[in-house]
Structures are given as C-alpha cells and as structure tokens.
Amino acid sequence: MRLSSIVSLVALLVGGPAFADAGLRDRAKELFQPIPSAPPAIPGETATPEKLALGKMLYFEPRLSVTHDISCAYCHNLSMGGVDGGALSGGHNAQLAGREVLTVMNAIFNKAQ
CATH class of the missing domain: 1.20.5 (Single alpha-helices involved in coiled-coils or other helix-helix interfaces)
Known part of the structure; x- marks a missing residue:
C-alpha cells in the first residue's frame, strides 16, 4: 500500500x-x-540568382564598413546562428557595443528591421 x-x-x-x-x-x-518555407514576396521586386549573389557578396564585403575592415558577417556570423556569441558585440576599432548582436536568421519575416 x-x-x-x-x-x-x-x-x-x-x-x-x-x-x-x-x-x-x-x-x-x-x-x-x-516559419513559411518560402520568403514573402516584396512588391516590385523579384529575387533573381544575380540579386541573391549580389546580396551574398555585399554581406561579406568589409569595404562597406566605416573602417573598411569588418563586414556584416563579422558580427552576424551565419555559422553561429547569425550572431557572434558574445554578451556584448565588438564593432569598429574593437569597441564593445552596448548590447548583444541580433540574429539575422529569418530576418525577412520581421515586420521591422
């Protein structure tokens, strides 16, 4: 019992x-x-292989930064889920930002960037 x-x-x-x-x-x-299997359509825009290649090239291009030494991928590391893994993110001249890096994964589905 x-x-x-x-x-x-x-x-x-x-x-x-x-x-x-x-x-x-x-x-x-x-x-x-x-999450939908396909990204939403953007009015007036068509995703072409050329535009996708350009977007990828720009994402990894450091010359777009102020100091010409870091790209979007520096902080938004795709192999780490679109973040850098730190509590605070490093930016230009190795200065720490005041917050974590936001992920870029599935960002197309965000209402605001």
Whole structure:
C-alpha cells in the first residue's frame, strides 16, 4: 500500500505540470505560426540568382564598413546562428557595443528591421 501511494504521488508530481502546460501550448499555437518555407514576396521586386549573389557578396564585403575592415558577417556570423556569441558585440576599432548582436536568421519575416 505504501509503495502504491508513493508511486501515485510521483505520478501526480511528474504528470501535473504536463497538463498545466497544455493550455500554455495551445495559447502559443494561436499566437505563433511555423516559419513559411518560402520568403514573402516584396512588391516590385523579384529575387533573381544575380540579386541573391549580389546580396551574398555585399554581406561579406568589409569595404562597406566605416573602417573598411569588418563586414556584416563579422558580427552576424551565419555559422553561429547569425550572431557572434558574445554578451556584448565588438564593432569598429574593437569597441564593445552596448548590447548583444541580433540574429539575422529569418530576418525577412520581421515586420521591422
């Protein structure tokens, strides 16, 4: 009898939060949608292979920076999820910015940049 009471108590403690989380999960499903498989169309613009290649080239081009020594990819490292992994980001002349780098992953789906 004592063993069954302990097993029942453990089942309640372990299973209880799962039932409470179901409502939260349902609410989140109402608010958030999966990321679409294709980016949204931009009125008046067509993504061509040439434009995509130009965008990639510019993303890695350091000459666009003030000091001509860092590119977008310096802080928004695609191999690290579009961030630099630090608590504060380094910028021009190795000065630390006042915040973390925001990811660029899926940025096309943001309403504002």
